[in-house]
Amino acid sequence: MTSKKKITVAVSGLNNIDSPGPGIPVIRALKESEHFDVRIIGLSYETLEPGLYMRDLVDKSYSIPLPSSGIASLLERLKYIQEMEGIQVIIPNFDAELHSFIKLAPQLKSDFGIETFLPSQEQFESRHKSVLYEFGEENGVKVPYSKMIFSAAEIPALKNEFSYPLVIKGKYYDASIAATSEQATNYFHKISAKWGLPIIVQEFVSGNEVNVTAIGDGKGNCIGAVPMRKLYITDKGKAWAGVSLDDQQLIEITNRVIGNSKWKGGCELEFIKTKDGEYYLLEMNPRFPAWVYLAVGCGQNHPEALVRMALGEDVKPFETYDIGKLFVRYSFDQIVDLSDFERISTLGEL
Amino acid sequence: MQINKNIAISDSGFIFNPSSGDSFSTNQVGLDIIRLMKEGKKNEEIISEIVAKFSIDESTVEKDLGDFSLMLRSYQLLNEND
Numbered sequence: 001m002t003s004k005k006k007i008t009v010a011v012s013g014l015n016n017i018d019s020p021g022p023g024i025p026v027i028r029a030l031k032e033s034e035h036f037d038v039r040i041i042g043l044s045y046e047t048l049e050p051g052l053y054m055r056d057l058v059d060k061s062y063s064i065p066l067p068s069s070g071i072a073s074l075l076e077r078l079k080y081i082q083e084m085e086g087i088q089v090i091i092p093n094f095d096a097e098l099h100s101f102i103k104l105a106p107q108l109k110s111d112f113g114i115e116t117f118l119p120s121q122e123q124f125e126s127r128h129k130s131v132l133y134e135f136g137e138e139n140g141v142k143v144p145y146s147k148m149i150f151s152a153a154e155i156p157a158l159k160n161e162f163s164y165p166l167v168i169k170g171k172y173y174d175a176s177i178a179a180t181s182e183q184a185t186n187y188f189h190k191i192s193a194k195w196g197l198p199i200i201v202q203e204f205v206s207g208n209e210v211n212v213t214a215i216g217d218g219k220g221n222c223i224g225a226v227p228m229r230k231l232y233i234t235d236k237g238k239a240w241a242g243v244s245l246d247d248q249q250l251i252e253i254t255n256r257v258i259g260n261s262k263w264k265g266g267c268e269l270e271f272i273k274t275k276d277g278e279y280y281l282l283e284m285n286p287r288f289p290a291w292v293y294l295a296v297g298c299g300q301n302h303p304e305a306l307v308r309m310a311l312g313e314d315v316k317p318f319e320t321y322d323i324g325k326l327f328v329r330y331s332f333d334q335i336v337d338l339s340d341f342e343r344i345s346t347l348g349e350l
Numbered sequence: 351m352q353i354n355k356n357i358a359i360s361d362s363g364f365i366f367n368p369s370s371g372d373s374f375s376t377n378q379v380g381l382d383i384i385r386l387m388k389e390g391k392k393n394e395e396i397i398s399e400i401v402a403k404f405s406i407d408e409s410t411v412e413k414d415l416g417d418f419s420l421m422l423r424s425y426q427l428l429n430e431n432d
Contacts (some may be wrong), residue, residue, distance in 0.1 A: 208370065210371075228371075229370065229371030231371065242371075243371040245368060245369060245370070245371050246356055246368035246369055247369055323368045324358065324366055324368050
């Protein structure tokens, strides 16, 4: 038996809360790797991210500056962390931080020897909610008609292009279904106050939501894809339980999207399947979803595949996955010593 | 009428549709009907087997089978091409 290669991987998205980040599921996947013995460096934005205190999963943690601080301060912080830890791969897991990491990727590699496996800036922008309609046309997948608005004053005129109900969406997160222009105005203010402008207005398509967690090699190959239907949804619209599906058509669409766009890295595709069996792409998230551990449970360890590709290994596409596997999330109270909270709060390390 | 080929049915009456992720439970009569459908039996054959096994009159079984089939169709468990 060959021994596992020891590596150090930094992972963000440790907010394992009711609207969870993908960090902890990604870490669980890496800890179960058959190829690597992984030391995990957690990167956090807030002192109460639960992953900070999960010592069995996260070996050491550092706080990093918010994306709004700019990439210079992020680079400075990563330089310090790298001097301490010798990181080989970074997996950023927040939409809002990806722009910075994509921009820094060449420098992280050349100056610090840190690998990433991220989409290009063009790929990242191409699937943005505001241009998803065009993305769908380019990649042969149906997308509900949408447009960006920058002011609530534009809402009354929406009736010329849309019929109610319609969907009001934030730039990065949040979506609400508005049945009237008054509701649309209300959601516009609520969501823009939280996530800023623009707001995306999208045609409402009725049906069942089905999602796919997938990974592309950046050369037009879909390395893995597992479709899932949410079985239990929280009031924030997050999956609290879900089941893997046997849906060949969905796999084919995913292969087409990943192949055409030459997507590099992990992603989540969110679809609506209509009563007539048609699929509409609602969103393409440019990172693994928080339920990515279901893929591991189904026999496809996507985070491990990402790390292997980041390290230059040739990874063959997964060909099968288990159908009818469920994930059921749970909450858990960790007991934390004040000294740990003090350390991350004052020193930014734990 | 044919049950979709990929539908998983257990001895306990638990039914799982792997295309939609939906799951259902049925009683022994429902389980027997689904099994007979899977075997490709015609409606008349299903009715006579249920009548024989559960000692119910034929018209009741015929009506219940019609209702049950409608339910299976609405849950997308039947092969619509059939």
